[in-house]
Amino acid sequence: NAGVMQNPRHLVRRRGQEARLRCSPMKGHSHVYWYRQLPEEGLKFMVYLQKENIIDESGMPKERFSAEFPKEGPSILRIQQVVRGDSAAYFCASSPVSSTGGNQPQHFGDGTRLSIL
Amino acid sequence: KQEVTQIPAALSVPEGENLVLNCSFTDSAIYNLQWFRQDPGKGLTSLLLIQSSQREQTSGRLNASLDKSSGRSTLYIAASQPGDSATYLCAVDNAGNMLTFGGGTRLMVKP
Numbered sequence: 001n002a003g004v005m006q007n008p009r010h011l012v013r014r015r016g017q018e019a020r021l022r023c024s025p026m027k028g029h030s031h032v033y034w035y036r037q038l039p040e041e042g043l044k045f046m047v048y049l050q051k052e053n054i055i056d057e058s059g060m061p062k063e064r065f066s067a068e069f070p071k072e073g074p075s076i077l078r079i080q081q082v083v084r085g086d087s088a089a090y091f092c093a094s095s096p097v098s099s100t101g102g103n104q105p106q107h108f109g110d111g112t113r114l115s116i117l
Numbered sequence: 118k119q120e121v122t123q124i125p126a127a128l129s130v131p132e133g134e135n136l137v138l139n140c141s142f143t144d145s146a147i148y149n150l151q152w153f154r155q156d157p158g159k160g161l162t163s164l165l166l167i168q169s170s171q172r173e174q175t176s177g178r179l180n181a182s183l184d185k186s187s188g189r190s191t192l193y194i195a196a197s198q199p200g201d202s203a204t205y206l207c208a209v210d211n212a213g214n215m216l217t218f219g220g221g222t223r224l225m226v227k228p
Binding site: 004006031033035041042043044045048055056058059091093105106107108109110111113 | 151153158159160161162163166206208214215216217218219220221
């Protein structure tokens with residue numbers, strides 16, 4: 001029973017390039033969450049998605065960042081025109097139903113470490 | 118706005134000691150609280166989830182308690198082992214499915 005799969009594990013980009021981070025939730029999970037962990041900082045919520053819907057993107061930077069979770073395939077976090085400050089670990093989590101109000105923990109992947117040169 | 122604080126930020130103990138990690142949160146209207154373990158360069162492993170209606174949860178040598186009214190949770194680790202060395206994170210779920218994390222406690226258990 002595979003867990004949450006994120007790829008790539010490490011991604012290096014030059015300033016101005018685009019970064020695409022992929023997340024495949026656990027089997028049977030239809031809720032996906034993205035978090036960012038900046039160096040020496042805690043994890044911060046970015047966005048919550050269900051299949052084909054963005055439910056809450058209150059933690060997403062207003063520009064350059066977007067996320068999707070299509071009907072088929074993994075969830076994608078896309079960062080356009082990357083800058084040095086985007087260097088961080090990006091974690092994806094999934095749950096079978098909404099984690100709020102229930103006893104369903106969010107299960108995390110191993111993250112993608114993004115480095116901007 | 119929910120704020121989560123973990124004390125201490127770092128802890129070093131000899132093997133075999135029992136220890137307590139603390140987590141406090143400012144908004145007591147939570148749905149649940151989770152404790153995670155994070156190893157260097159790795160993701161988060163969920164250890165325990167306490168629903169808002171519960172007072173504690175146990176798993177093996179781990180016991181987590183929740184006092185919603187005072188905004189506190191503790192993670193108790195019995196008979197610590199070197200393999201317990203990791204960063205322990207506390208996270209609360211208020212609403213909207215986002216977890217708010219504390220800064221973590223870095224634990225080192227020395228053989």
